[in-house]
Amino acid sequence: xxxxxxxxxxxxxxxxxxxxxxxxxxxxxxxxxxxxxxxxxxxxxxxxxxxxxxxxxxxxxxxxxxxxxxxxxxxxxxxxxxxxxxxxxxxxxxxxxxxxxxxxxxxxxxxxxxxxxxxxxxxxxxxxxxxxxxxxxxxxxxxxxxxxxxxxxxxxxxxxxxxxxxxxxxxxxxxxxxxxxxxxxxxxxxxxxxxxxxxxxxxxxxxxxxxxxxxxxxxxxxxxxxxxxxxxxxxxxxxxxxxxxxxxxxxxxxxxxxxxxxxxxxxxxxx
DNA sequence: GCTGTATGCAGAT
DNA sequence: TCTGCCTACAGCG
Numbered sequence: 001x002x003x004x005x006x007x008x009x010x011x012x013x014x015x016x017x018x019x020x021x022x023x024x025x026x027x028x029x030x031x032x033x034x035x036x037x038x039x040x041x042x043x044x045x046x047x048x049x050x051x052x053x054x055x056x057x058x059x060x061x062x063x064x065x066x067x068x069x070x071x072x073x074x075x076x077x078x079x080x081x082x083x084x085x086x087x088x089x090x091x092x093x094x095x096x097x098x099x100x101x102x103x104x105x106x107x108x109x110x111x112x113x114x115x116x117x118x119x120x121x122x123x124x125x126x127x128x129x130x131x132x133x134x135x136x137x138x139x140x141x142x143x144x145x146x147x148x149x150x151x152x153x154x155x156x157x158x159x160x161x162x163x164x165x166x167x168x169x170x171x172x173x174x175x176x177x178x179x180x181x182x183x184x185x186x187x188x189x190x191x192x193x194x195x196x197x198x199x200x201x202x203x204x205x206x207x208x209x210x211x212x213x214x215x216x217x218x219x220x221x222x223x224x225x226x227x228x229x230x231x232x233x234x235x236x237x238x239x240x241x242x243x244x245x246x247x248x249x250x251x252x253x254x255x256x257x258x259x260x261x262x263x264x265x266x267x268x269x270x271x
Numbered sequence: 272g273c274t275g276t277a278t279g280c281a282g283a284t
Numbered sequence: 285t286c287t288g289c290c291t292a293c294a295g296c297g
Contacts, residue, residue, distance in 0.1 A: 003278055031290095052279075071279050072291045088291065104291040106279065155280085162278045209278080237278085258285075259279090 002069035004160020005203030007049040008128045010075055012204070014047035014056065017077055017098045028089040035110045036091055039065065044093065051123050051159025055116060063110035065091070066119070070106025123159040127196040128204065134193040141181035141189065148184055149177035150257045161196065165203075167237040167262045168211035169196050176268040177254075177261045183270075208232040216245045236262040 025039035043059040056065040067075075083099045085092070091102040102108060111119065124140065125132035140157045141148065151157045152166045161169075170177055173192050175184075184192075203209050209232035214220065217233070235245055240253035244264040253262050 006278085068279080068290095070290055071277055073279095074291090090290090106281095106290050108290095153279090164278050166278095 002052060002071075002073060003162035003165055003200075003203070003209070004049070004051050004126060004128055005200045005209070006069070006207075007052055007054050007160070008200075009204045009207055011047040011049040011054060013077055014044070014100065018044045018093060018095070018100065019046055020044070021095045023093045023095050025094075026092050028085040028092055032091050032108050035065065035108070038063070038110060039093070049126075049128070050120050051126050051155055052162070053119060053123070055111070055119075061110075063112050064116055066107060066109050066111040066116070067091075067102060067105050068107035070104070073103065073105035075100055075102045122156055124155065124157045126159040127193065127200050128160055134190060135186075137193070138184075138186055138189045141184055144181045146181055147177060147256065148175065148179050148181040149261055151181045153257070153259065158196075160200065163259055163261075164209050164232075164234065164237045165196060165199060165211075168209070168234055169199065171235045171264060171268060172199075172211060172213075174268055176265075176270045177256060177263050179270045209234065209237075211235060212245065218245075221245065236264060238262060 021044060022041065023039070023044050024041070025036045027033045027036040038061060039058050042061060045057040045059050047054060047056045052068060054067040056067070058065070069075075078099045078101070079097065081096060083094075088103055089101045090105055090108050093100045124137050125134055137158045141151060144151055149166060149170060152161050152169070153163065169192055172195055173188070175192070199211055212233045212235060216235070236251045239251045240262055242251055243249065244251055244267060247264065247266045249264055249266040251262055251264055253260055255261070
């Protein structure tokens, strides 16, 4: 379920399991045959994540493998020897002890250095990268007439945030999705950024999106435990019609720039 | 078996 | 703002 934390977690897993190892590389599904063949038999150097993009460097190959998971993509790492191919495996990387299977990516391609540079330079700061500069994103907010909620999904403004983190961080900061980006002051923005850094780091650590503070967890509130489709505990994402975990007001949903946005009309106010 | 849906994004209109 | 697309799975008949 790919937001930025998924890609950073994946990069770490690839480095741990495949970094410095000579790999076999193939495209069982057949749509990355030439690229996979260029990688085959080489040493995988390292993987790195920029927002929702994964770049894999290989010794002796100028190009990097560029992966974007899109809505449905996933990469599964399996331990042990030869694995059967299940479903549509676009790219398989393997050595004797592990196999990584990439399924359903929006992008899986070889990208030459100028392409890598162009890709990275069009992304906004990534809360999961230690050198990221949140002020660069704030300047973009200041020069826009769009709602903050829309810009949070714009990868050239801030890289790695998807629909779940967007909804949840706006809830946690008490900001309505209709709030104009230019009405956000820098202090408010930096607090939101810090919250994203903490939430997304936790997501990298656990592999799921959990945003509910301990005091609002169902047992602390005397409620029945909930089960969320996407595997984490959240305040508002896809909870429309259900009572807000803080104030019991029904959570609302609307479409904004073609994507669903979820919020509590009482806890979140226009800034 | 079919339909709808999904944490995304690019390109056309 | 709209369309198409990458794939798997739940829900339905």
